Amino acid sequence: xRMRDLFNGPxxxxxxxxxxxxxxxxxxxxxxxxxxxxxxxxxxxSFEPVFRAFHLGAGDLGVDIFxxxxxxxxxxxxxxxxxxxxxxxxxxxxxxxxxISILASVLVVALFxxxxxxxxxxxxxxxxxxxxxxxxxxxxIGSRMTLPHAFAHYGNQFNVPLWTLPYELQMxxxxxxxxxxxxxxxxxxxxxxxxxxxxxxxxxxxxxxxxGTDRGRFLYFFFIGSLAYTLRRHIxxxxxxxxxxxxxVALTVALTHRYALRQAAxxxxxxxxxxxxxxxxxxxxxxxxxxxxxxxxxxxxxCPIQIALHDTAxxxxxxxxxxYSMLITLPVAxxxxxxxxxxxxxxxxxxxxxxxxxxxxxxxxxx
Numbered sequence: 048x049r050m051r052d053l054f055n056g057p058x059x060x061x062x063x064x065x066x067x068x069x070x071x072x073x074x075x076x077x078x079x080x081x082x083x084x085x086x087x088x089x090x091x092x093s094f095e096p097v098f099r100a101f102h103l104g105a106g107d108l109g110v111d112i113f114x115x116x117x118x119x120x121x122x123x124x125x126x127x128x129x130x131x132x133x134x135x136x137x138x139x140x141x142x143x144x145x146x147i148s149i150l151a152s153v154l155v156v157a158l159f160x161x162x163x164x165x166x167x168x169x170x171x172x173x174x175x176x177x178x179x180x181x182x183x184x185x186x187x188i189g190s191r192m193t194l195p196h197a198f199a200h201y202g203n204q205f206n207v208p209l210w211t212l213p214y215e216l217q218m219x220x221x222x223x224x225x226x227x228x229x230x231x232x233x234x235x236x237x238x239x240x241x242x243x244x245x246x247x248x249x250x251x252x253x254x255x256x257x258x259g260t261d262r263g264r265f266l267y268f269f270f271i272g273s274l275a276y277t278l279r280r281h282i283x284x285x286x287x288x289x290x291x292x293x294x295x296v297a298l299t300v301a302l303t304h305r306y307a308l309r310q311a312a313x314x315x316x317x318x319x320x321x322x323x324x325x326x327x328x329x330x331x332x333x334x335x336x337x338x339x340x341x342x343x344x345x346x347x348x349x350c351p352i353q354i355a356l357h358d359t360a361x362x363x364x365x366x367x368x369x370x371y372s373m374l375i376t377l378p379v380a381x382x383x384x385x386x387x388x389x390x391x392x393x394x395x396x397x398x399x400x401x402x403x404x405x406x407x408x409x410x411x412x413x414x
Contacts, residue, residue: 060279062326069116069325071335073342079109080208081349081376085369088357094365101313102306108313110211111268113342114218115318116325118272121219122236125226135396137219140343141184141212143391144383148347149181152206153194160355162199171196181209189213197351198358206350214262218269233277236270243267247314251307264314271318282322289323292316343388344380352376 079097083106086095097105125133153174157165168174173195180191190213194205221239222231229235243266249255250263275282299312353372355361362368 057284058280059275059282059284059322059326062284066333066336067325068328068332068335069120070338070340070342071332072112072321072325073116073340074335074345076109076112077342077345077349077380078373079112080106080346081353081372082106082369083109084207084350084353085365085372088353088368089365091365100300101309103310103313106208110208111264111317112321113211113346114215114265114268115272115321117215118218118222118269118274119276119322120272121222122231122273122276125222125231129401130223130227131400132396133223135400136392137216139391139394140388141216142182144343144388145184145212145347146182147383147387148344149178149206152348152351153178156194156197156205156351160198160358161196163196168196177205181206184213184216198354204354206347208346208350211265214265218265222269222273231273231277233274236273236277240267240270240274243270244314248311251310267314268318275318275322284323284326286323286327289320289327292319339381339384339389341377341380341384344383345376348379348383349376352379 083092083095083097083104086092086098087104087106092098092104095105097103097108101108121137124136128136153169157168161168163171177191177194180188184190190209192205192207192210193203195203197203197205222236225231225235225239243263246258246263247260247267250260293316296309296312296316299309303309349372352375353368356368356371356375362371
């Protein structure tokens with residue numbers, strides 16, 4: 048067999064439609080976030096298997112998965128939409144579910160968990176600031192993860208995962224800016240991804256701080272997903288490539304004790320492994336698409352539920368916290384998806400927002 052034949056066959060762009068495993072992968076990513084917090088709440092992060100292998104929290108891996116898939120799917124969403132339509136699609140995906148979650152969680156705490164009178168808690172400056180920050184997520188305002196007096200026995204931490212949402216919104220904005228000014232072409236999104244991965248690798252392998260590690264990794268993962276979309280007609284989807292990358296990561300873990308090298312191998316292999324896993328395996332896995340995308344609800348509700356279980360001493364081990372948190376969080380996420388998120392996504396763009404902004408023609412893959 049000639050080398051060229053190894054790369055012949057289906058390309059990323061040949062997989063169209065929504066019959067894929069991306070909802071299932073996002074569910075797995077959200078589960079990783081809940082899993083890692085179950086260890087962190089009891090100061091047992093060092094015992095968590097992903098952390099032991101990569102010195103990287105399973106929750107961090109879950110967030111990276113979200114950013115890769117977001118970069119790929121949001122870039123796909125950019126095609127065929129005006130700027131206002133794109134912005135509305137991003138708004139309806141993030142904010143309605145978030146608003147309901149922060150209001151509901153604060154109200155539940157006021158009624159059942161705070162050591163202050165409910166009215167005083169709800170009208171306190173810290174609670175109002177929490178609601179205002181997390182309802183906007185605007186640049187320089189960002190998210191707020193702490194809520195003083197929320198729990199009697201567990202400091203001020205309340206909803207830790209919210210810290211990533213401002214970064215997600217910044218990625219949307221940067222993608223739109225590139226799309227409007229330059230066109231969503233591989234050379235431009237690839238440059239952003241390269242800057243991000245350079246920042247991460249320089250920091251981890253050489254101790255050189257080019258940018259914040261979190262910002263670098265989010266730039267890399269989001270825009271490598273975007274790059275995959277722009278090059279979709281050129282990227283071969285092969286099982287042997289996915290297996291080779293998975294083996295490379297496994298061998299790196301087996302052969303070196305340098306966590307920086309293990310993380311670098313995972314950093315470079317993860318995007319392709321996710322795309323292959325999302326598009327190729329079929330059969331019973333595809334039944335998950337009949338359920339919905341519960342990952343966002345799990346992400347924004349899971350942490351307060353975990354802290355409540357820990358604070359009330361309802362569970363005392365990491366395993367129990369994970370299991371009970373999943374049992375409580377999943378029905379809440381299901382309700383959020385079916386009662387809030389899907390309805391928000393169906394809302395048409397209001398006429399007064401339907402302005403048109405000059406937009407670069409969608410490029411052919413590889414431009």
